[in-house]
Amino acid sequence: MQCIGLKQAKSWPVILAVTISFLAVGCDVLTRKTYQATVALNGKGPLGIAGPPWDGPDGVVLYRTGRNGVICYDAFHSKDLHDRLSAKNGQSVTVEYDTFSDFGRVHGYNVHSVDGMILANGDHVLRDDFAGAAGSASEGLGTSGGDDCWQ
Numbered sequence: 001m002q003c004i005g006l007k008q009a010k011s012w013p014v015i016l017a018v019t020i021s022f023l024a025v026g027c028d029v030l031t032r033k034t035y036q037a038t039v040a041l042n043g044k045g046p047l048g049i050a051g052p053p054w055d056g057p058d059g060v061v062l063y064r065t066g067r068n069g070v071i072c073y074d075a076f077h078s079k080d081l082h083d084r085l086s087a088k089n090g091q092s093v094t095v096e097y098d099t100f101s102d103f104g105r106v107h108g109y110n111v112h113s114v115d116g117m118i119l120a121n122g123d124h125v126l127r128d129d130f131a132g133a134a135g136s137a138s139e140g141l142g143t144s145g146g147d148d149c150w151q
Contacts, residue, residue, distance in 0.1 A: 030122055032112060033097045033150070037062040037074075041082060041089040047137045049073045058082045058129075062095055062114065069138060072149035074111055076132035084117050098122050099150065106150045109134075 038045075039062060043055030050061040054075045060082050063073040074095075085093065093115040100108040100123070110120035111132065119130035136149055 029101050031099050031101065033099055035064050035095050035097070036092045037064040037095045037114075038092055039085045039088045039090065041086065044090065045073070046071055047139065049075070049135070049137055053077075060085060060132075062093070062111075064095075066136065066149040067151055068148060070148040071137045072134075073137070074132050074134045076129065078127075078129035078132075081114060081117065081119075081130070085115060088115065105147070 039060070040050040040054075041060060042057075043050050043052075043059070045051075045061050045063055049063060049071060050059070053059070054061050054077075056077065058077050058079040060076045060078060061073055062075075063071050066072040095114050096112040097109045098112045098120060099106045110123065110125055111130070112118065112120055118126065120126060125131045138148075
């Protein structure tokens with residue numbers, strides 16, 4: 001029995017190292033994802049997502065279709081972003097997201113860039129007006145959730 005105890009005593013550092021490695025690899029992983037999103041300015045967008053409070057002169061809503069027809073959107077009050085996108089109202093632009101995930105499941109994100117304009121780097125948003133609101137919406141009896149937005 002003493003040999004068994006000695007083997008177990010020697011193996012705990014290996015088990016601890018494997019556990020820490022597993023957690024370090026799978027927790028809070030930063031990934032950049034790129035999508036095409038439609039620009040909605042001045043209250044024009046599906047399912048009322050671009051309505052109040054996003055219908056003001058500096059309101060910007062970016063929306064795209066996720067899984068199961070869910071509409072995923074990000075909304076901002078930013079004059080600079082509005083001015084940058086004013087000629088692209090109703091058109092698609094490239095949006096890059098910095099996503100944070102644990103074991104493959106996204107638990108948070110920032111919009112990294114819109115049409116080449118940098119808004120955030122990782123978890124650091126460059127300006128207060130670049131920290132928008134986000135959500136998802138669906139028509140009918142179905143439900144929508146954050147997981148529907150990350151394909």
